[in-house]
Amino acid sequence: MTADITAAKAALAHLDLVDAETPVRAASRDFFWYSPVLKARLDHVTADFVVRPRTEAEVIEVLKACYQHDVPVTTRGAGTGNYGQAMPFEGGCVLHLNRMTEVREIAPGRVVVEPGCLLKDLDAACGETGQEIRMFSSTWATATIGGFIAGGSGGVGSVTWGSLRDLGNIIRLRVVTMEAEPRVLDFTGEELARVSHAYGTNGIITEIEMPLAPAYDWVDIFVASEDFGAAMALADDLANEDGLLIKLASVYEAPTAHAYFQRVRPHASESDHLVGLMVAPHSMDGFVTFLARRPGVRMIYRSDDHNWPRGPGPVFEYGWNHTTLRALKVDPSITYLQVRYGFPDHRALVEEIRDTFPGECIQHLEAIRAHGKVGFAGLTLVKFSTEERLDEIIRIHEEKGAMVFNPHRYTLEEGGRQTVDDVQLAFKREADPKGLLNPGKMIAWDDPDWAYERMYAYPRMQAAE
């Protein structure tokens, strides 16, 4: 099976198609360079051409032509993913959805939208009805809703609503298959798991129905403490205050704030641990009461009442994956982990792991709900030395009982629970019989017997020049 790029391009020439090297290379990359491991392996990856469909009908045209000519199709939103999700390992076509941005319907509690709509623009549209999306990535200003669903798992808002995979956090997905005659399918309920967080490996999402939450003028807050345990407990306890509505509770071990948060630096010492919060305005009285009960913490910033000469911008742009981004900009040797510290032992486990890697790992926690209980997602900052040491750090985390979603791997399985997702695999067999969608991301498709004892290397990966 050899891709006939020329024939596919000719068949799609009437669409918005680009094949010049520079824009194609730009559209073939995401934030994979967060990881030195992925940076070394994927930097050379590039597609042959990029198509930007304006409608679902054009998506179908692209998939049909590429199917006919055996051309791989890697779908892309804004390319803010961190694991090479949107990178075309075998070249071929990048299907760029940034022209499909229509917000089609807004009703109480729900919105219907095309996948290329920016999270920011979606919230702006929903805001006209006093609503907003339940959760978003810290790349809200630049990321798309389709990319968030196909490549994300949760984020700002997960402290209240849990993760995207939880029942109710996606209502409906409309999906086009990669067949001789592409089918258009509407998925709800159990079917949603087929294509959610599947990196576009088994279908292309063309319409999304999401639940909405009420929109508020969230108050952005930073609280500082010289006691890491006090900072961690504050975030955890606040997330367990049923009457106080929050959207974010992040914990940054010292010296993160002083070393990496440039606009916060004048207000936080090297030994200050920081808590970043978004609190609903009508919960502020209660929050201030909550805070006053706790010794050893001090509010250094609230967006509705402060005297900082230069404001820090949205607090959520310090959290989730933005923390790593800010650290990387100051210290290029920084990389990160994605850890899960589950209720009820989450605090003790964080303390134990914190004691294990002094000077090498810096704790960054996000309070999140899972199965109704608050625990922590850890996006630990790591001073990178070698791949071997990074693997060792991960192994030690796992030995101590923390689950690691390895951000230094490009496959669905290795970045997840290292098990085959039978639902996604079964649907790929049906919806992408030639295996042309985002090749190299689903190990189970390539090598069902893979044992995960070492990093998977996609055998058909483009050769580096």
Place this chain on the structure above:
Amino acid sequence: MTADITAAKAALAHLDLVDAETPVRAASRDFFWYSPVLKARLDHVTADFVVRPRTEAEVIEVLKACYQHDVPVTTRGAGTGNYGQAMPFEGGCVLHLNRMTEVREIAPGRVVVEPGCLLKDLDAACGETGQEIRMFSSTWATATIGGFIAGGSGGVGSVTWGSLRDLGNIIRLRVVTMEAEPRVLDFTGEELARVSHAYGTNGIITEIEMPLAPAYDWVDIFVASEDFGAAMALADDLANEDGLLIKLASVYEAPTAHAYFQRVRPHASESDHLVGLMVAPHSMDGFVTFLARRPGVRMIYRSDDHNWPRGPGPVFEYGWNHTTLRALKVDPSITYLQVRYGFPDHRALVEEIRDTFPGECIQHLEAIRAHGKVGFAGLTLVKFSTEERLDEIIRIHEEKGAMVFNPHRYTLEEGGRQTVDDVQLAFKREADPKGLLNPGKMIAWDDPDWAYERMYAYPRMQAAE
């Protein structure tokens, strides 16, 4: 100190004042007759006169005159409380707030309202902005917001938002004191605990600021199961589904539905345990998916799609204290308990207690959040035999580790944790120096050394005729 009723009435004659026996007696009663214990002790209680102020200025007039003439003042909303909260043990004045009903301000996430506004009317006003109150009692159609705050603790909505006493569930209370020159005070933060759930013993609430939640066309649902454990687990697990928004999750042990819920009876057998739910419409797809995963449960009613010849009305009017009311109407020998089964052992404790009183206690559970975790409030139906047996049943509950808030007592302490609330007591000393506000409800005021080993009997209670 002897009340000069005649002088007080004369001073207040220009207000809306009633002293005819029948209306005064009607305004002197609440739902105390839920309890055979309270029914025996309080049935004769009646005030000397009733005043219905139209404004805060009139409230101040009443308090000033009654203070001057040593007349007790017992404040009342709709009188839907169950513990004699609004009953004037020494006679005197009933201050009826049902004319102070103004909704003064509605903003995103908050409302300012007068205390006599019915919960139903408050929700109707807030609904114009797509909002509603976070929680309400099952007496929503007839109860007032002031009565709910002064005499209630939570209810429909507590499965998401916790209890009224939780930080953030009341924003501000404006309170008038009972002094020679009444003061008007605005309470927020820690100060709210002074007068919340204080039965009007230490100040009169004249304005309330509450947080709001988004309003939805909640879908009312009944699910039946022949397996009590499956019904209980369903309510608990659903309340822990972070992505599914619900407002109510009630569990009714068999034969409650068949025996006491007349409109449900044709659809539920004698051995059916019932779960009553309110689910947000945009969570229904997810809920149906959740339900399909569980064996042994069947949805017998959903308000948005059913073929019952006669609908059951709002599902919340089967829950909380309405369950007892419906049972009482069918079987006058029924009374109830108020039990707390705390996370994480709540299910096991319910099962253990259920096994202890076969045929005598029928479990009725409400899923509620406390400190961020879902547990159960039990409003157990009890077939009443004697006061001694009722006390014994309570003692056995407590011995097994369930906390009981005894609904067969009329004092704050005995209906609560049987400890003095120092904050409320201290404020009563300041705000009601003559002890005229709702006398007999705060043991700590009357008898600081009371040991709670037997039921408190207010020594100045009116004599029965």
